[in-house]
Amino acid sequence: MSFSSKVKDELARHIGEARHCRIAEIAAIINVCGKIKENEKGEVLSLKIQTENAAVARKCFTLLKKTFNIKVEISIKKNIYLKKHRIYHIYVMDSEEALTILKVTKLLVNCKVDRHISPLIVQTACCKRAYIRGAFLASGSISDPEKTYHLEFVNQEEKHTIELMRLVNTFEMDAKIVLRKKYYVLYLKEGNQIVDLLNIMEAHVALMELENLRILKEMRNNVNRIVNCETANINKTVSAAVKQLQDIGYIDQTIGLGALPENLESIARLRIENSDASLTELGQLLDPVVGKSGVNHRLRKISQIAEKLKSTREEFHD
Incomplete structure (x- = not known):
C-alpha cells in the first residue's frame, strides 16, 4: 500500500x-x-x-x-x-x-x-x-x-x-x-x-510515520555532509602534501636541501619522511614543537623558493 x-x-x-x-x-x-x-x-x-x-x-x-x-x-x-x-x-x-x-x-x-x-x-x-x-x-x-x-x-x-x-x-x-x-x-x-x-x-499515525522518515532522512543527509566534508578535507590535505613534496624534490635536485635555512631544511626533511602527516603532526615532530600555522608558514616559504628557482631557470633557458 x-x-x-x-x-x-x-x-x-x-x-x-x-x-x-x-x-x-x-x-x-x-x-x-x-x-x-x-x-x-x-x-x-x-x-x-x-x-x-x-x-x-x-x-x-x-x-x-x-x-x-x-x-x-x-x-x-x-x-x-x-x-x-x-x-x-x-x-x-x-x-x-x-x-x-x-x-x-x-x-x-x-x-x-x-x-x-x-x-x-x-x-x-x-x-x-x-x-x-x-x-x-x-x-x-x-x-x-x-x-x-x-x-x-x-x-x-x-x-x-x-x-x-x-x-x-x-x-x-x-x-x-x-x-x-x-x-x-x-x-x-x-x-x-x-x-x-x-x-x-x-492523520496522526501517518504523521508519526512521516516524522520518523524525516528524522532518518535528516540523519542520513547529515552523515553524508560530514563524510563529504571530511573527504574534501582529506583530498585538500593530500593535494597540498603532494605539491609540497614536488617543491622539496625540485629544490633538492637543483640547489640541494642543505642550501635552505636550518628551519626550512628540517621541515622539508620531515615532510619527505612523513608524507601522509598533517601539518599539526609535522609540528609535533619538530624540536622545539611548532604549531600548525608555523609549519604552514615554513612550507609556504619552501614553495616560494621552488617557484623562484623555476622562474630563474626558465629565464636562463629563454
Whole structure:
C-alpha cells in the first residue's frame, strides 16, 4: 500500500462525532467528486459521489447515513481504462433527500447548485479541519516521503481550489496553486508543512510515520555532509602534501636541501619522511614543537623558493 493510500485509509476511519463537522466533510467530498443530476428546469433529481478508493466510498456511505438518516445506494464498476481498478458510486436517488443534502451543505444558492465553500460550513476550526480532510479524501494525494515531499489536491473548479487554498492557509500554511492541463492543483512541498497538514486532518499515525522518515532522512543527509566534508578535507590535505613534496624534490635536485635555512631544511626533511602527516603532526615532530600555522608558514616559504628557482631557470633557458 502506498503512503498516500495509508493516509486515506486512516482518514476514512475517522468519523466525526459532531454533526456540523460531518456536514463540512460531506460538503468537501460533494464539491470535488459529487455529480448532481438536474432536470430541464434545474431541479435536483439525484446525487452521486464517485471514487476509486474503497475506504473513501465506505466513509461517504457512512457519513450520509449517519448524518442524514437517508437511503444510500452503492455500486461498483470496473474502470474501462484501468482494468485492475474499480470505481465506486454512492447514490442518493430520492430527489427530496438529495435536495436536503445540498441545502444543508450550502451547495444550493438561490435554488442553483454552486460549488463553493460557504463560510457557514467552516465557521469553527474543527469544521475547517473536517472540510480539508474531506477534500483530501476526494482529490488529494501525497508522494512517497522517502523520495520527496509533495502533497496536493486536484480540482477542475478554479473557484473552489482558490477557496480551499485560503482555507488551508488559515492554518499558517503556504499552499500554492498551479494549472496542470485542465486541472487546478493546490500543493505543499515543505516537509514540515505536510506534517502540519496531516495533523490538521487528524492523520496522526501517518504523521508519526512521516516524522520518523524525516528524522532518518535528516540523519542520513547529515552523515553524508560530514563524510563529504571530511573527504574534501582529506583530498585538500593530500593535494597540498603532494605539491609540497614536488617543491622539496625540485629544490633538492637543483640547489640541494642543505642550501635552505636550518628551519626550512628540517621541515622539508620531515615532510619527505612523513608524507601522509598533517601539518599539526609535522609540528609535533619538530624540536622545539611548532604549531600548525608555523609549519604552514615554513612550507609556504619552501614553495616560494621552488617557484623562484623555476622562474630563474626558465629565464636562463629563454
